[in-house]
Structure formats: C-alpha cells, structure tokens
Amino acid sequence: MQIYNTLSKKKEIFQPINPPVVTMYMCGPTVYNYFHIGNARSFIMADIVRRYLEFKGYQLKFVMNLTDIDDNIIKKSIEENKSTKELAEFYSNMFFEDLKNLKIKKADFYPKATDHVQEMIEVIKKLEEKGFVYVVDETVFYKVNNFENYGRLSGKNLKDLESGVRVEINEDKTNPLDFVLWKKAKENEPSWDSPWGKGRPGWHIECSAMSTKLLGESIDIHAGGIDLIFPHHENEIAQSEACFEKKFVKYWMHFGFLNFQNEKMSKSLGNFFTARDVLKRYNAEVIRLFFSQTYYGGPLNFSDELLESAKKGYEKILNLAIKIESELKIQNKSNVIPDFNLQKYYDDFSSVMDDDFNTPQAIAIIFNCIHDANKIIAGNQNIDVAFYVDLKKFLQVTAGGVLGLIHFDELMGNAKVSLENDLIQLLIKLRNSLKIEKNFLLADKIREDLNQLGIKLEDSKTGTTYKIK
RNA sequence: GGCGCUGUACCCAAGUGGCUUAAGGGGAAGGUCUGCAAAACCUUUAUUCGUCGGUUCGAAUCCGACCGGCGCCUCCA
Numbered sequence: 001m002q003i004y005n006t007l008s009k010k011k012e013i014f015q016p017i018n019p020p021v022v023t024m025y026m027c028g029p030t031v032y033n034y035f036h037i038g039n040a041r042s043f044i045m046a047d048i049v050r051r052y053l054e055f056k057g058y059q060l061k062f063v064m065n066l067t068d069i070d071d072n073i074i075k076k077s078i079e080e081n082k083s084t085k086e087l088a089e090f091y092s093n094m095f096f097e098d099l100k101n102l103k104i105k106k107a108d109f110y111p112k113a114t115d116h117v118q119e120m121i122e123v124i125k126k127l128e129e130k131g132f133v134y135v136v137d138e139t140v141f142y143k144v145n146n147f148e149n150y151g152r153l154s155g156k157n158l159k160d161l162e163s164g165v166r167v168e169i170n171e172d173k174t175n176p177l178d179f180v181l182w183k184k185a186k187e188n189e190p191s192w193d194s195p196w197g198k199g200r201p202g203w204h205i206e207c208s209a210m211s212t213k214l215l216g217e218s219i220d221i222h223a224g225g226i227d228l229i230f231p232h233h234e235n236e237i238a239q240s241e242a243c244f245e246k247k248f249v250k251y252w253m254h255f256g257f258l259n260f261q262n263e264k265m266s267k268s269l270g271n272f273f274t275a276r277d278v279l280k281r282y283n284a285e286v287i288r289l290f291f292s293q294t295y296y297g298g299p300l301n302f303s304d305e306l307l308e309s310a311k312k313g314y315e316k317i318l319n320l321a322i323k324i325e326s327e328l329k330i331q332n333k334s335n336v337i338p339d340f341n342l343q344k345y346y347d348d349f350s351s352v353m354d355d356d357f358n359t360p361q362a363i364a365i366i367f368n369c370i371h372d373a374n375k376i377i378a379g380n381q382n383i384d385v386a387f388y389v390d391l392k393k394f395l396q397v398t399a400g401g402v403l404g405l406i407h408f409d410e411l412m413g414n415a416k417v418s419l420e421n422d423l424i425q426l427l428i429k430l431r432n433s434l435k436i437e438k439n440f441l442l443a444d445k446i447r448e449d450l451n452q453l454g455i456k457l458e459d460s461k462t463g464t465t466y467k468i469k
Numbered sequence: 470g471g472c473g474c475u476g477u478a479c480c481c482a483a484g485u486g487g488c489u490u491a492a493g494g495g496g497a498a499g500g501u502c503u504g505c506a507a508a509a510c511c512u513u514u515a516u517u518c519g520u521c522g523g524u525u526c527g528a529a530u531c532c533g534a535c536c537g538g539c540g541c542c543u544c545c546a
Contacts, residue, residue, distance in 0.1 A: 009473095027546075035546085042546040072544070155472060156542070203544085225546025226474095232545095255546065256474090262538070266545055293482065293494065298475080299539070306481060309495035316494085319508060352483095360483050364493035371493095371510095378502090378510045440504055447506075458507050465508095 001056070001354035003221075004297060006229060006252040007153055011356055016220045017250060022058040023215040024050060025249075027207060027224035027232070028110065030067040031091035032076045036272035037287075037302060038258035038265035040102055042225045044288055044404075045255050045296040045357075047104040049223070051402050052353050063214050064107040065207060066092055068114050069200055074189055084190050085114075098275045103284040103404045111210040113201065117192045119209040120201045123243050124181045124194075132242045133181060136172040138197035140182035144175055147238045153252060154230035179235050181205050204235040208248075212240065222249040226256055226297075256298045265302065273302070285318075285405050286311045292359040292403055313367075317399060317406050320370050322465055323377065324395075325411055327388040330462070337384045338376045342394050345369045349398050359403065366399050381461075424455060428464045431457070 002011040016022045026046045029035050035043075050062050067073075068088035077084045092112075099106075113120075124140055127133050132147065133140050144150050144158065151157050158177065170176070180202035185191030191198040211219055217240070224233065233252065240248040257264045265272045278287065290310035294300045345365055352361035373391055377383065392408065399405045427446055434443040447457045454469040 029546085030544090039546045046546095070544085154541075157472095159471090223546095227541070227545055230472095230541065231543090257540075257546075259539080264540070264545090268543095268545065289494085290481095295483080301481080303481095306495090309481065312496095313494045315508095323508090358483080360494095361492070364483070367493055374509055375511095435504080438504075444505070456507075459503075459505095460508075461503095 002356050003251050003253065004356045005250075006254050007249075009155070012251065014251065016058065017218060020057060020059050022053055022060050022221065023219040024053075024060060024062045024221040024223065025207070025211045025215060025219055026062070026064045026107070026222075027228055028064040028066050029091075029095055030070055030072055031088045031095060032070075032073045033091060033267065034094055034274040034276055035098060036265060036267070037275050037278045038272060039225075040098070040275040040278075040287065041258045041291050041300070042223075042255040043099065043104055044102060044291050045359075046223050046253075048288075048292065048296075048359060048403060049221075049253065049357055051105065051404070052357060055397070055402050060108075061215060062107045063109045063111065063211065065210055066095070066110055066112045067203070067206060068092065068112045069190060070113075070203060088112075088114075094276075098279070101279050101284060102275065102287065103407070109214050111214060113206040113210075116206065116210050116213065117201060119213050120205045121182075121192075121194050123205060123209045123212075123239065126243045127181065127239065130242060134174065135196055138184040138199060139172065139180060140196055140202075141173060141178045142181050142235070142238060144177045144179070144238065147242050149241070150177075150238055151234065153234050153237055156230065156234075179204060179231065181239070204232055205239060207232075207236050208239040208243070212244065217244040217246045217248075219249055221251045221253060223253040223255070226254040229254055255296050256300065259299050259301045260303075262301065278307075282307050282311060283314075285407070286314045288404050289314050289317075289363070292363055292405070294360060296357060296359065314405065316367070316370060317395070318411075318467065320374060321392075321395065321406050321408060321411055322467060324388045324392045325408065326462065326465055327383075327385060328392065331385050332382065334382045334384045336380055336382050338380060338387055340373065340376055340387060340390075342369070342390055345394060346398070349402075353402070362398070362403065363405075366395070366403075366405075369394065424450070424466055428457065428466065432464060 001014045003014045004010070005012045024046075026043075029039065050060055054060055066088075069084060073084050073088055077087045080087065124133065127142065128140070132143055134143060135141070182194060182196055182199050182205075183202055184196075185198045185200060189200070191200055211222070222233070222236075229252075237248050240246075259265060260271045260273075263269065263271060282290075286307065287310075290307055291300070293310065293313075345368070348365045349362055352358040352365065355361075376387070395406060396408055400407060427450065431443045431446045434440075434446070450457055450466075455466055456469060457464055457466050
C-alpha cells in the first residue's frame with residue numbers, strides 16, 4: 001500500500017519499520033475547550049487510517065497526546081478561577097466523551113504532558129549537551145541554525161523564513177525562529193523544577209518526549225492537521241533528531257482543513273461549531289460519511305446542506321442494513337441463492353484503500369455493492385438467508401469496521417427487548433389489521449402520527465419495518 | 470514578500486496520459502411496484518473537466534501563460 005508523505009511530497013510504498021507492528025502518533029487536543037467539528041475531521045480520518053491498518057493485519061500501537069499545560073489553559077483557568085489541573089481534567093473528559101460519540105476507537109495511550117515533564121527535561125538536557133540550546137534568563141531556546149535539515153518538512157528554508165515579517169519579536173532570541181524548549185515560570189503559574197529553574201515545557205517538546213517514550217526513537221506514522229506542519233512538526237523533528245540522532249518519523253500524514261463558508265474553521269476566527277453540537281443534529285455515521293466522501297488531505301466545506309446530503313446517503317446504507325437484519329430474523333431457507341460475487345467488492349475496496357486511503361472511492365464501491373444487492377433483492381423473491389449473511393459480513397467489515405459508517409449491533413428493531421419496541425410492534429399489528437379491513441384512513445393516521453414522533457413505518461411484502469429518525 | 474494547495478454536472482466529489490465520450494452521494498424529471506406512502510428498481514440529467522496556447526498517435530490528466538478560490542509563514546486539527 002501507499003501513503004502520501006508530507007516529507008517527500010509523494011506517495012510512498014508503506015513499509016513499517018518492524019512489521020507487523022506499526023507505531024502511530026497523532027497530535028491530540030489542548031484541553032481547554034470542547035473540540036470543534038474541524039478537529040473532529042482529523043480525529044475521524046486518523047481513526048480510519050488506524051482501522052484500515054488493523055484491517056490489513058498490522059498490529060497498531062496508537063498514541064494520542066493530551067496537552068494539559070500551555071498558555072491557553074493558564075489563561076482560561078484564570079478566567080474561570082479554576083486550577084489548570086481542574087480545567088484540563090474537565091475538558092479531557094469532554095474530549096473522551098466526544099470521541100466516543102463520534103465512534104472513534106480508543107488509542108492505546110493518551111499521555112498527558114504534565115505526566116511527562118521529567119522525560120521532557122531529559123530530552124532538553126541531551127540537547128544542551130549536544131550544543132543545540134542556549135539559555136536566557138532561565139528560559140531554554142532551541143538553536144535552529146544548528147540543525148541542518150530545519151525546514152525540510154514544511155518546504156521552507158531558513159532564509160525565506162527569516163524574511164517572514166510575522167515572526168513575533170522576542171529580544172531574548174538570537175534568531176527569531178528559535179523556539180522555546182523550557183519556559184521560565186511567571187508568578188503564580190504552575191511550574192516544575194528543572195536544571196534551569198522553575199518553569200514549564202514549551203509546546204513542541206512534549207510530542208518528542210512522549211512519542212519516544214511510548215513508541216521508540218523512530219516511529220512509522222505521525223499524523224495531525226495540516227496547520228501543524230509548521231512550526232510544530234518541523235520543531236519536533238529538530239528536537240528529536242538532534243537528540244536521538246535517528247530518523248524521527250518515517251511517514252508524515254496531514255489532514256486538510258474543514259472550512260466554513262470557504263474559510264478555515266478555527267478557534268481564533270470563531271467560525272466553528274463544536275463536535276458535540278453537530279452531534280446533536282447528526283449521528284456519528286453521517287458525520288463520518290460526510291468526511292469520508294472527500295480525500296483526507298484536501299479542504300472540505302462544512303454546511304447543513306452537505307450534511308443533509310450525507311444523511312441521505314447514510315440512510316441508503318441503513319435501509320439495506322435493516323432489510324438484512326429482518327431477513328436474518330426470518331432465516332429463510334430456499335434454493336434461491338443469487339450469483340453475487342462479493343469477492344470483487346472486497347478486492348476493489350482493498351485496492352482503493354491501499355492507494356493512500358482513498359475513502360471516496362471506497363465509499364463508491366460500497367454504494368455500488370449496495371445498489372447491486374438491492375437490485376437482486378428487488379428482482380428475486382424468497383432469497384436464501386445465506387445471501388444476507390454474506391452481504392452483512394461485507395458491510396460489517398468494510399463500511400462498519402474500517403469506515404465506521406454502520407453499526408449493526410445498534411440498529412433499531414434489532415430484536416431489542418424494550419418497552420418502546422414492544423409498543424411500536426403493537427401499533428404495527430393494529431395498523432395491519434386495519435389495512436386488512438381496508439380502513440386506510442385510520443391506518444394512515446397511525447403511520448402519520450408515528451412519523452410525527454420520529455418513527456417511520458415502511459410496508460413491504462415481507463412485513464412492516466420501522467426506523468427511528 | 471516567501472512557500473504551498475486548488476478550480477470537474479444544479480450541489481458535493483473521485484479520477485491525474487489510452488480501461489473514462491469522466492466513479493460515487495445528494496438534487497431534479499419521468500416510469501415500475503404499492504390501497505396510498507416510504508423504500509427499492511428502471512430511464513434521463515458533463516462529447517466535457519477555470520481560460521488560452523503547447524507537447525503527444527492520444528490529455529481532465531504533462532508543459533507554459535493568464536484568471537479565480539484557499540492555506541501556511543503567529544496559537545490553531
């Protein structure tokens with residue numbers, strides 16, 4: 001399989017360092033806020049990458065960090081009159097809740113920056129020994145000029161960068177591009193002891209320290225949003241490779257922005273919707289389908305119209321899934337076993353996903369399969385249950401397991417023992433008697449009233465099914 | 470100023486030299502089925518890929534110019 005590598009700006013054959021193990025690190029959130037739907041795009045696409053690699057048989061070691069100390073957290077903790085720890089814990093919990101609701105699989109580790117300060121200090125000490133740092137008033141800076149590959153990831157060279165006017169002027173820096181490894185504590189700020197005095201780590205150092213600790217000095221995949229390429233990931237490379245003298249990351253993956261009205265959705269612009277708000281209106285599967293219909297690396301616009309269209313697409317998958325479940329309940333045995341070669345869809349799915357996770361094509365293949373299956377269902381009566389068993393398996397593995405677009409175990413009416421289900425079944429029976437009596441007026445009223453409650457009845461030759469909107 | 474991305478039907482979007490006179494989803498129009506709906510099925514909806522040139526036997530795909538849109542260079546997924 002191939003992965004587009006930001007470092008080479010090319011698709012490269014994927015060869016993990018120690019197969020079948022694959023080490024993957026994803027830059028997680030700074031926990032001072034609910035994350036927005038644009039952040040969710042990165043988390044979901046990384047989740048799909050991870051799931052697909054597992055589908056391919058790799059043993060993933062997947063780490064996502066939590067930045068629980070930084071300027072934003074300190075600022076907000078003062079505003080809200082809480083400790084930084086309290087604040088970070090609250091938003092960490094919210095983060096996990098949102099991930100769960102987006103049906104994102106758990107990482108193997110979620111290291112927190114504040115639990116790894118000692119590891120970070122060790123890295124900085126090594127950098128100091130190797131002559132990559134200078135200290136000004138208890139603040140430690142990384143000397144960018146001493147790292148020869150600086151700028152390679154972002155395709156910049158030091159000269160171009162220096163001519164950039166927007167770099168913050170800091171009199172303590174010898175070069176404006178030098179960045180902070182260790183920051184001297186101000187009054188009343190949370191701080192840790194270090195060889196340079198009381199302070200706290202700079203932003204970039206945590207990823208270098210924690211990824212090394214949990215995954216080793218060289219890892220296979222490092223992922224994050226496209227805006228992290230510079231300076232964050234550039235600086236991570238500078239730190240790690242100067243410190244350990246090994247290639248830090250083999251494949252760099254970056255996720256494109258989610259735009260709103262053609263503009264990057266971002267916290268600073270304020271043009272964002274939190275993932276949890278969007279989840280109130282659209283379920284995880286719809287959101288995941290929406291994201292998967294576009295290549296992960298490019299931009300994507302966010303709007304209700306587009307989500308509505310994804311929702312319709314999701315319902316197409318859902319309708320077939322419901323049909324499958326109802327057939328599996330009936331367990332029809334017959335000699336009508338259609339000639340339906342699912343292997344072709346499996347092969348196509350793998351081959352497009354192998355090509356740098358081409359989820360839009362993968363989805364096209366799933367929809368082709370759904371269409372072909374529906375065609376067979378429409379054209380044959382009395383199909384043997386074996387057909388549905390195989391079809392379910394295909395959808396479960398591809399649309400479900402890899403893309404997270406359908407969850408059979410959560411389908412409504414799936415023999416769930418609940419009062420709600422029993423009541424709906426009762427109304428369906430009642431309505432069917434009315435239909436036999438040709439009392440369509442009342443039958444339609446039941447259907448319409450249930451529809452008002454968000455319960456949609458659908459009649460078919462094999463009976464009446466319902467789904468909840 | 471530097472670096473980079475992008476422009477495909479009514480909307481979203483894949484395809485990046487011949488398999489494509491261009492996937493898939495949504496929308497729209499007509500039809501089948503149905504008591505009626507819904508779902509599903511069938512048919513139709515880009516000889517064309519921002520514009521203009523060039524390379525090639527052959528281009529949406531390569532090259533050049535031009536015109537739009539966006540991003541990074543500052544915290545951000």
